[in-house]
Amino acid sequence: MSETAQRAALAPEVSPPQKKDRGFLGRAGVVGGVLVVAIVVALLQSGSGLVVWQSVVTGLLTGGLYGLIAMGLTLIFGVLDIVNFAHGALLAVAMFISFGMVQATGMHPYLSLVIAIPVLFLIGAAVHRGLLSGTGGSSLENQLLITLGLSLLLENGLLMLFGAEPKTIALPSDFQFPLLGAVVAGSRLYAFLGAILLGALLYWLLRRTRLGTAIRAVAAHGPGAELVGINVRRIHTLTFAIGTACAGAAAALAGPLVTVTPTLGEQFNITAFVVVVLGGMGNVVGALVGGLLIGLVEQLTTIYLGGQSSLLGVFVVFILVLFLRPQGLFGRRSA
Amino acid sequence: MSTITIAGPAGAEKVKAPPLRPQNRQLAILAVLVLVAIPLPLVLPPAQGAVAVRILIFLLMAVGWNIMSGFGGMFSFGHAAYFGLGAYTSAYLLVKHNVSPWIGMVAGMAAAAAAAVLIGYFSFRYKLQGAYFALATFAFAEMLRLVVTSSAFANKAVGFTVPLIPDSSLWMLQFEADSPAYFWVALVLAGAAVAISIVFLHSRAGKYVTAIRDDELAAASLGTPVMRHKLMTVALSAAITAVAGTFYTQYYLFVNPELGFGSAVSIQAIVPVVIGGIGTIWGPVVGAIIVGSLTDVTATLLRTPPEFLGFLQGRSGLDVVLYAVLLILIVRLLPKGIVGTIAARWRR
Numbered sequence: 001m002s003e004t005a006q007r008a009a010l011a012p013e014v015s016p017p018q019k020k021d022r023g024f025l026g027r028a029g030v031v032g033g034v035l036v037v038a039i040v041v042a043l044l045q046s047g048s049g050l051v052v053w054q055s056v057v058t059g060l061l062t063g064g065l066y067g068l069i070a071m072g073l074t075l076i077f078g079v080l081d082i083v084n085f086a087h088g089a090l091l092a093v094a095m096f097i098s099f100g101m102v103q104a105t106g107m108h109p110y111l112s113l114v115i116a117i118p119v120l121f122l123i124g125a126a127v128h129r130g131l132l133s134g135t136g137g138s139s140l141e142n143q144l145l146i147t148l149g150l151s152l153l154l155e156n157g158l159l160m161l162f163g164a165e166p167k168t169i170a171l172p173s174d175f176q177f178p179l180l181g182a183v184v185a186g187s188r189l190y191a192f193l194g195a196i197l198l199g200a201l202l203y204w205l206l207r208r209t210r211l212g213t214a215i216r217a218v219a220a221h222g223p224g225a226e227l228v229g230i231n232v233r234r235i236h237t238l239t240f241a242i243g244t245a246c247a248g249a250a251a252a253l254a255g256p257l258v259t260v261t262p263t264l265g266e267q268f269n270i271t272a273f274v275v276v277v278l279g280g281m282g283n284v285v286g287a288l289v290g291g292l293l294i295g296l297v298e299q300l301t302t303i304y305l306g307g308q309s310s311l312l313g314v315f316v317v318f319i320l321v322l323f324l325r326p327q328g329l330f331g332r333r334s335a
Numbered sequence: 336m337s338t339i340t341i342a343g344p345a346g347a348e349k350v351k352a353p354p355l356r357p358q359n360r361q362l363a364i365l366a367v368l369v370l371v372a373i374p375l376p377l378v379l380p381p382a383q384g385a386v387a388v389r390i391l392i393f394l395l396m397a398v399g400w401n402i403m404s405g406f407g408g409m410f411s412f413g414h415a416a417y418f419g420l421g422a423y424t425s426a427y428l429l430v431k432h433n434v435s436p437w438i439g440m441v442a443g444m445a446a447a448a449a450a451a452v453l454i455g456y457f458s459f460r461y462k463l464q465g466a467y468f469a470l471a472t473f474a475f476a477e478m479l480r481l482v483v484t485s486s487a488f489a490n491k492a493v494g495f496t497v498p499l500i501p502d503s504s505l506w507m508l509q510f511e512a513d514s515p516a517y518f519w520v521a522l523v524l525a526g527a528a529v530a531i532s533i534v535f536l537h538s539r540a541g542k543y544v545t546a547i548r549d550d551e552l553a554a555a556s557l558g559t560p561v562m563r564h565k566l567m568t569v570a571l572s573a574a575i576t577a578v579a580g581t582f583y584t585q586y587y588l589f590v591n592p593e594l595g596f597g598s599a600v601s602i603q604a605i606v607p608v609v610i611g612g613i614g615t616i617w618g619p620v621v622g623a624i625i626v627g628s629l630t631d632v633t634a635t636l637l638r639t640p641p642e643f644l645g646f647l648q649g650r651s652g653l654d655v656v657l658y659a660v661l662l663i664l665i666v667r668l669l670p671k672g673i674v675g676t677i678a679a680r681w682r683r
Contacts, residue, residue: 083466131663140465141410145609145666148602152659156652164651262652266598270477273470309485315478322471323461 027329035296042303054182055299061184061192063295065254067288068195069268070275071202072246078282079219079239081140082132085147088269089154090244094120094251095260096158099169102255109169109255110190116248124244128237151265158262169255191253198249199288202242206284215239219282270311271298274318280328290329293317358537361616362530368620369526376515383631384518390627391521392583393607397619398528399576400604405614406536407568408548409455410465413472414576414604416454416479417447419595421577422584423483426495436508440581444574450479451573452566459565473598480596494591497584508585517586524582528575533616535571544568576604606658610665612672621674629661630654 042052073087097119098112131146175186206212217225218235226232258264275294279286294314301313321329376384396418404410424446425439434442454475463471483489503510510516535541543564546554555561584590594600603626611622633654669676 083469131667139670141613142666142670144410144466144469145605146663148605149659149662149666152602152655153663156655156659159652160656277467277470305485309481312478312481312485315474315481318474319471319478322463322467322474323457326461326463326467 031293031329035293038297038300042300046303050181052303053180055303056296057179057182057184058188059296059299060292061188061295062257062298063292064192064195064199064288065250065257065291066268066271066275066294067291068198068246068253069250070272070279070287070291071199071284072243072250073272074276074279074282074284074287075202075215075246076240076243077276078284079215080132080236082143082147082240083140084243085144085269086127086151086154087147087243087247087272088265088267089151090120090123090265091247091251091268092158092260092262092265093123093154094248095169095255095258095264096162096262097248098252098255099167099260102169109171110194110252112255113194113249113252116252117245120248120251121241121245124241125237127244128240132240133233133236151269155262155265162262164261166259166261168259171256174256185257187256191257194253195250196288198246199284202246203284205242211238267311271314274314274321277318277326278321278329283328286328293329358533361533365526365529365533369522372522373519376518381513384513384515386627386631388518388521388586389630390623391518391525392579392586393603393627394525394619394623395521395528395579395582396576396600396604397607397611397623398525398532399572399574399579401608401613401615401619402532402535402575403451403569403572404605405608405618406532406541406548407544407565407572408614409565409569410469411472411572412469412598412601412605413454413474413476414572415596415598415600416450416472416476417573417576418580418583418600418604419476419479419483419590419592420447420450420573421580422590422595423489423495423580424577425581426497426584426590427489429497430495435506436581436585437506440578443577443581447573447577447580448570450475451569455566455569456562459562473601476596476601477598480592483596484592489592492592494589494594495584497588499588508582521582521586524578528578529616529620531571531575532619536616540564540567606662608672609662610658610672612675612678615672615674615678618672618674622672625661625673626658629657633657 039052039056042055043049046052069087069091073084076082076084076087094116097116098109101107101112101115102109127150131150132143171187177184177186177189204212206215214225214230214235215238217228217230218232218239222232225235271294275287275290277290278293279288279290294317297313297317298310302310305312372387375387379387396414399417400411400414403414421440421443424443425436428434428439428442429436454472458468458471484492489495500507500509503514503516505516505520508520536545543554543559544567547559547561547564551561580590580595584595607622607626608619609622610618610625611620612618637651637653665672671679
C-alpha cells in the first residue's frame with residue numbers, strides 16, 4: 001500500500017475533531033437533559049405526577065408509530081433525494097383500504113396489514129415508475145411539486161369517493177392495560193410493538209441483505225453504484241415502494257387509534273417531516289428515535305398549552321433543529 | 336421576455352441581463368390587458384363576474400409567490416403566512432376598531448413584510464436551502480395558523496366576519512353584491528402587482544436578485560449585498576400576498592384560521608405559477624386565468640353533473656383533483672410551464 005493510500009485509509013480517524021460537535025453521547029445527553037427539564041416543568045405545571053406519567057407513556061407509544069411512518073419518508077429522502085409530500089396521503093389511502101377490508105369482510109383490523117403492505121408497495125412502485133422516475137435531471141422543486149400534486153389528488157379523490165364523514169376502524173376486543181398507574185389502550189400497545197418490530201425488520205433489510213446493501217450503495221453514491229453493476233433505477237423504484245409500504249403498515253397499525261378521514265394524512269405528514277429532520281434525513285434509526293421524541297414533545301405541549309396546540313411544540317422543535325442542526329440530532333450527512 | 340427558469344446554478348449560463356426595452360413593452364401589454372378587462376363585468380353574467388374576481392385574487396397570490404420563488408429562487412411553501420397576516424390584520428382593525436380596509440391593507444402589508452424579513456433573515460442566516468427552506472416556510476405558516484387558532488384576540492377558530500355597512504363605499508371597500516366595483520378594485524390591485532413585478536425584475540435590485548438565484552456564491556464574490564436583496568425580495572413578495580389576503584376577506588366578508596393560514600392557501604399561491612411558468616412575468620397571469628376558470632367549471636359540473644358523473648353530485652374535491660392532475664401533467668410534460676415553454680419555442 002502506498003503512503004498516500006495508507007493516509008487516505010486512516011483519514012477518517014485522524015481528521016481534526018469538529019469544534020462544536022459534542023459527539024453522539026454528548027448530543028444524546030443534551031437531548032435527554034432538555035427532556036428531563038421539560039418533564040419537570042410539565043410536572044410543576046400540572047401538579048400531578050400521574051398526568052405527566054400518562055403523557056410520557058402515551059407519547060412514547062404514539063411516537064413509535066410516528067417513527068414507522070417517518071422511516072418510509074426518510075428512506076425515500078435518503079436514497080432518492082425526494083421530499084415526498086404524498087406520504088401522508090398514501091397513508092390515508094392505506095387507512096381507507098384497511099377500513100374497506102374490515103367493512104367488507106369483517107376481518108380483524110390488524111389482518112389488513114397483509115393487504116395494506118403489498119398494495120401500498122405496488123402503489124409506491126407505480127408512482128415512482130409513472131410519475132417520478134425518468135424526469136432526467138428533474139429539479140428538486142419539480143419532484144416536490146409532483147408529490148404535492150399527488151397528495152392533493154389522493155386526498156381529494158378519497159374525499160370524492162368516501163365523503164368527509166369520519167370513519168372508525170374498531171378493534172373487536174380492545175383492552176385497557178395498567179402500567180404503573182398509567183392506563184394504556186391495547187390498540188396503542190400493539191401499534192407500538194408492531195412499529196418497533198417492522199422498524200427492526202427494515203433495519204435488518206438495510207443492513208444484512210444484498211438488497212439493503214445495494215440501497216445503501218445507491219444512497220451513498222449513485223454513479224458509483226451504477227458502475228459496479230447495480231441497476232439504480234430499479235433500486236430507486238424498490239426503495240420508493242418499500243418506503244410507501246411503511247406507510248401502509250403504519251396505517252393498518254394506527255387504524256384503530258384514529259378517526260379515518262381523507263385529510264388525516266396531512267397531520268401525520270407534518271409530524272413525519274419533523275421526525276425525519278430531527279432524526280437526520282435518510283437515517284432510519286434516527287427516524288425511530290425522532291419519532292419517540294416527537295411523540296413525547298406532542299404530549300408535553302398538550303400539558304403546557306392545552307388540547308389544540310400539540311403541534312405547536314412540534315413545530316418549535318422543528319424550527320430549532322432546522323436552524324441549528326439541519327443534519328439531524330443523530331445524523332451524519334447520509335444514510 | 337427574459338430567459339428565466341427556476342433552475343439553480345445549473346441554468347446559470349442561460350440568463351442574459353434583460354435590456355431596458357422589454358420592460359416598456361411588457362408594461363404596454365399590461366396596460367392593454369387591463370383596458371380590455373375593464374368592461375368585462377358589464378358584459379359577463381354576474382356568476383362569471385365572481386369568477387373574474389376570483390381569478391384576480393389568484394393572480395395577486397401568484398404574482399406574490401412568483402417574485403420570491405420564481406425571480407428569487409427561494410421556494411416558499413408558506414405563503415399562507417403572508418396571506419393570512421394580510422387578511423387578519425385588516426379584518427381585526429376593521430372589526431375591532433372600525434378602521435378602513437385600505438389602511439388595514441397597508442398595515443397587513445407591513446406586518447407580512449416584517450414577518451417575511453424575520454423568517455427570511457433566520458433562514459438565510461442558517462443557510463437553509465431547497466427542501467429545507469420550503470419545509471421551514473411551511474412550518475412558520477403552520478405555527479401562525481396554530482397561534483391564531485388559539486388566540487382570543489383573533490377570535491380563535493371562529494375568525495372574523497366583516498360587518499356589513501348599509502351604503503356602498505369605496506373607502507370601506509364595500510359595494511352591493513355583484514357590483515362591478517369589486518372587480519375594478521381587484522383589477523387595479525392585480526394590475527399594480529403585475530406592474531411592480533415587471534419593474535422589479537428589470538430594476539437593478541431585480542437583476543441582483545436573479546443573479547443571486549443563479550449563482551449566489553459568484554454574486555456574493557462580485558460584491559452583491561446578498562442578504563439585503565434576498566430580504567427585500569421576500570418583503571415585496573409577502574406584501575403583495577398580503578394585499579390578496581385583505582381583498583379576499585373584504586370580498587367574501589369572512590376569514591378564519593384555515594382560510595387565512597391553511598396549507599391549502601400556500602398551494603393556491605403555487606399552483607397557478609407552476610402552470611403558467613415559474614419565474615416569468617406572464618406565467619402567473621396565464622396560470623391564474625386557467626386555475627380560476629377551472630374552479631368555475633368544476634362548480635358547475637358538481638351542481639348539474641352529466642349522467643355518467645351523477646355520483647359526484649354534492650361531493651366536494653373535484654376542483655382540487657382537476658388542478659392536481661393539471662399540476663402533475665404540467666410538471667411532467669412542460670416543466671417550464673405554459674408561458675415558459677412558449678417563450679422557449681419563440682426564441683428558437
